Amino acid sequence: LTEDLLVEVDPVAVSGPGTTYYVSATLGSDAKDGLSEATAFETLSRVNALSLGPGDRVLFRSGDVWYGMLWPKGSGTGGQPIVIGSYGGSVKPVIDGDGYQASLLILDDDYYEISDLELTNEASHLDGSGQPKVEVGFGGPENNEGSGEDVRFGLKVVAATRSLSGFEFSRLDIHDIYPTPASSNVALKHQGYGIKYESQSDLSVGNIFTISSVLMDDLLVSRTGHYGVWVRPLGLSGVDTYKHDDFTLRNSRFLDTGGAGFVIVKASNVLVENNVFDGTGSHLDSRMWQRGSGLWPFDSKDVVIQSNILRNARGPLDSYGVHIDYNNEDVLVQYNYSYNNEGGFAQILGANENCGYRYNVSVNDGYRVDGIDGAVQDGRIFNVSNFCSSGGGCSSTGNFLYNNTVYVPNTFSPDIVFKAGSGETLFHNNLIVVEAGSDVLQTDIASSGVTYDIERNLFYPASLFSLASALTTDALYVDPKLRLPGADDPTMYKLLLSSPARFAGAFVPAGRDYFGLLVESGVRPHIGAYNGNQVLGPIDVPVLAPLWRWLMVVVVVGATGLVSMRLGWVGGVAPGSTVGRILKSDRRRL
Secondary structure (H helix, E strand, C coil): CCCCCCCCCCCCCCCCCCCCECCCCCCCCCCCCCCCHHHHHHHHHHHHHCCCCCEEEEEECCCCCEEECCCCCCCCCCCCCCEEECCCCCCCEEEECCCCCCCEECCCCCCCEECCCEEEECCEEEEECECCCCCCCCCHHHHHHEEECCCCCEEEEECCCCCCEEEEEEECCEEEEEECCHHHHHCCCEEEEEEEEEECCEECCCCCCCCCEEEEEEEEEEEEEECCCEEEEEECCCCCCEEEEEEEECCCCCEEECCEEEEECCCCEEEEEEEEEEECCCCCCCCCCCCCCCCCEECEEEEEEEECEEECCCCCCCEEEEEECCEEEEEECCCEEEECCCEEEEECCCEEEEEEEEEEECCCCCCCCCCCCCCCCCEEEEEECCCCCEEEECCCEEEEECCCCCEEECCCCCCCEEEECCCCEECCCEEEEEECCCCEEEEEEECEEEEEEEECCCCCCCCHCCCCHHCCCCCEEECEEEEECCCCCCCHCCCCCCCCCCCCCCCCCCEEEECCCCCCCCCCCCCCCCCCCCCCEEECCHHHHHCCCEEEEEECCCCCCCEEEEEEEEEEEECCCCEEEEEEEEEEEE
């Protein structure tokens, strides 16, 4: 008896017959062949002189440090990329750009997999004799003559003479990226970027170049003068036909970037998921731009931004968890946790088509006050604008804001603003709770140049909202009975079983809620970002005083009839000092 066994696997890059080169700053020598750990090369210059091909690998010794610009030459293929990484330990090798324009440059080459490196670049752009540090062959006005004086990068990918494809960057630590402009040009001090993807097209001579198929995974980008990662084509302004394509950013952290963490300009098919953006628009260093949302797309298409944590954005303008800039099409912001962002939670600018936010949780967003610390706009929970490149503004079609849960503390009072001329906006099933003792939350809902579809939003308590009449359509003003409003924990914004927001929403298309739970078609959804069956808790139990404790009973009924039950407690001597224990857990099928 014989059987044929068919096993399907995802396609992966296959190492070919390429050559592996080893590089050690402490044990190597450029007089050696570089073909083993014992005969490793020593310098970046020796690596930069190689002509690499498909399947080749360049490995840097763990813990060693190099100064200068790594500029590998040559391209791989889809099945045999060029690999750059490390060997000999877990400590990442360091490439200190030392004032060159980039720590790592890829120019007109493609199909690279680069991982396990640390990149930094803030030293002077001048050498010991006072001359700019430049690499021969990288220059021209479009590249700032190759100098790091006025602009600086950790990693730069440039398509100057052809389109490029096939990049995978993983486990890179990129930090402290700042240029060193002259005192007469100090306004450029913020132009330090973690990663930039730049194409240099010239429509006048028919040169159209793009970058495609890029995966960024498990990056750490911190302390940059401006953006963490920037996707930007040059020479294609006003042309919608050509875009960078197929970019994925996942499982990465952006900490204290001077501008936004990720800026997506003129790109299509972009996925941003499972990342943490914390401290964008940072004021940590005087060289920083000091303004920026967690991320934002501009003039882009088919963008999904989901399951990210967006915290502590700062700045006098923008500086939302995510904002949708203008000229976009089909941008979906879903399943994100937005916390303590100065500008606010959700912003949609003009000339957009089918863009919006659904099933997100926002806590403590929008504390900015116009006129304070240079701010030119109050914080806003929701801001729908007609802003675009046209002085008269641009309307949008298909804006949507639905099933978002928003909590506002009593320490500030952000606005809700839908501007005149902003076009179409659907506003359904949003749950907004303001803490007692807050100032009244103001709303500015224009009536000209707009079309609204507004219903089944919950505002609590009603006394803390000054609602424009358009927002009152079929609205609710009851306590939604959240688990623990005010907590910095999205699970505490689930609805209790007794919540009047359960099964009270308007019908909208959605497959899952913030927590991954099913939103069934034909069944009226809950209001807010949670669509499950949380039964109880946490519930305060005074009998346990003077200790601060809760009992927690959780009963969840699954779609298949499986019932999960858990009884436990959390407690401590004061709020914020907690311990816990599961007392009983069981599962039964109905």
